[in-house]
Amino acid sequence: MDPEPDAIGHRKNDGRVDWAGNFWIGTLREADYAPVGAIYRVDPELGVERIRGDLAIPNGLAFDEILGRAYYADTRAYAIWVRDYDAANSTLGDERLFARTQAPARPDGSCLDSEGHIWNAEYAGGRLVRFAPDGQISQEINLPFTYPTCCCFGGKDFDKLFVTSASEPLSAEECSHQPLAGHTLVLDVGVRGRPEWRTSI
Numbered sequence: 001m002d003p004e005p006d007a008i009g010h011r012k013n014d015g016r017v018d019w020a021g022n023f024w025i026g027t028l029r030e031a032d033y034a035p036v037g038a039i040y041r042v043d044p045e046l047g048v049e050r051i052r053g054d055l056a057i058p059n060g061l062a063f064d065e066i067l068g069r070a071y072y073a074d075t076r077a078y079a080i081w082v083r084d085y086d087a088a089n090s091t092l093g094d095e096r097l098f099a100r101t102q103a104p105a106r107p108d109g110s111c112l113d114s115e116g117h118i119w120n121a122e123y124a125g126g127r128l129v130r131f132a133p134d135g136q137i138s139q140e141i142n143l144p145f146t147y148p149t150c151c152c153f154g155g156k157d158f159d160k161l162f163v164t165s166a167s168e169p170l171s172a173e174e175c176s177h178q179p180l181a182g183h184t185l186v187l188d189v190g191v192r193g194r195p196e197w198r199t200s201i
Contacts, residue, residue, distance in 0.1 A: 001042065001046055001048070003038075003040040003042070003048045004027055007029075007036075009029050009030065009031050010027045010028065010036075010037070011030055012025050012027055013025075013026040013027065013028050013057065013058055013059060014026045014060065014061050014150075015061065016061040016062065016063065016196075017196065017197045017198060017199045018063045018070070018085070018197060019063060019065040019197050020087035020088060020090075021043075021044050021197065021198070021199045021200060021201075022043050022044070022087065022090075022199070023041070023042045023201050024039060024042070025039070025040055025042065026038070026039045026055065026057075026058025026059065026072070027039075027040070027058070028055070028056065028057050028058065033056045033057055033076055034056065035055060035056045035076070036053075036054075037053075037055040037056060037057065037058050038051075038052060038053040038055060039051045039052045039055065039058045039061070039072055041090075042201060043090075044200045044201055046201065049090070051092070052072065052095070055074045055077075056074055056075070056076035056077065057074060057075035057076050058072060058074060059072070059073045059074065059075045059107060059108050059109060059110075060072055060073030060080055060107050060108065060109060060120060061110070062110040062111060063085070063087075063112070063197075064112055064116055064133075066116060067133060068084055068085055068086060069082050069083065069084060069085055070082070070083050071098060073107040073108075073120070074107075075107055075108055075123060076106070078100055078101045078105075078106055078107065079097060079099075079100050079107070080098045080099045080100070080101075080107050080118075080120065080131075081095050081096065081097055081098055082095075082096060082098040082135075083096070097135075098118075099120075099131050099135045101120075101122055101125065101129075104124040104125060105122035105123070105124055105125025105126075106122065106123045106124055107120050107121075108120070108121040108122065108148065108149050108150060109121050109149055109151060109152075109164075110150075110151070111151050111152045111153060111161075111193060112193070112194055113130075113153065113191045113192065113194065114158075114192045114193060115191060117131060117132055117133065117139075117191070118131045119131075119151050119161065119189075121148035121149055121150050121151050121163060121164075122148065123147055123148065123149060123166075124146060124147060124169075125146075125148075126142060126143050126148070127140055127141060127142050127143055128141040128143065128161075128187075129141075130189075139189070141187070141189065143163065143165070143185065144178065144180045144185075145165045145167075145178045145180050145181040145182075146169075146170065146174075146178065147165055147166040147167070147169055147170070147181065148163055148164070149165055149166050150163070151163045151164070152193070152196070153192065153193020153194070154193070158192045158193040158194065158195065159188070159192045159193075160186050160187070161186070161187045161188075161189045161193070162185070162186055162187075163185040163186075164184050165180070165181055165182055165185070166181070166182060167182030168182075
């Protein structure tokens with residue numbers, strides 16, 4: 001299944017399953033990261049719907065069943081958006097700005113914790129940021145590398161936060177000062193996560 005069979009040079013990026021079992025996936029054009037990417041929702045019967053276009057690097061997909069929300073970001077636009085979401089009826093409310101990062105930090109992958117806060121890996125910012133449901137920053141964690149890429153909760157009780165990172169943008173000298181770049185960290189952050197949903201796709 002390819003939501004963009006005729007889009008030459010496009011590839012898939014961030015993806016996540018919502019609580020109704022739909023799989024959401026972002027696409028981008030890696031050659032120039034022009035704002036021609038999009039976010040698609042694929043239902044269990046393989047029906048495809050284009051949710052949002054005009055994105056350079058769609059990222060940060062996360063879903064809150066309790067508040068009925070869908071979150072997504074554009075790494076190049078320094079922005080995270082939120083929409084009210086009724087997954088049972090596949091309806092979305094209007095998009096509104098949830099948070100904006102400050103250069104050079106760009107929003108990358110996100111996850112949700114048990115308190116309904118969003119954790120976001122700030123690519124080129126070297127930190128994790130926890131946002132309250134109103135978009136205010138409630139916690140910041142500095143990391144031992146410049147390019148964190150995503151985060152997710154795991155462990156038996158979902159009390160560990162796993163953080164992935166990239167080393168490719170760094171020079172050899174920079175890597176020597178950031179030996180954990182390209183590795184995955186496991187952190188205790190004082191809050192638990194939520195199990196991820198599954199899809200039958």
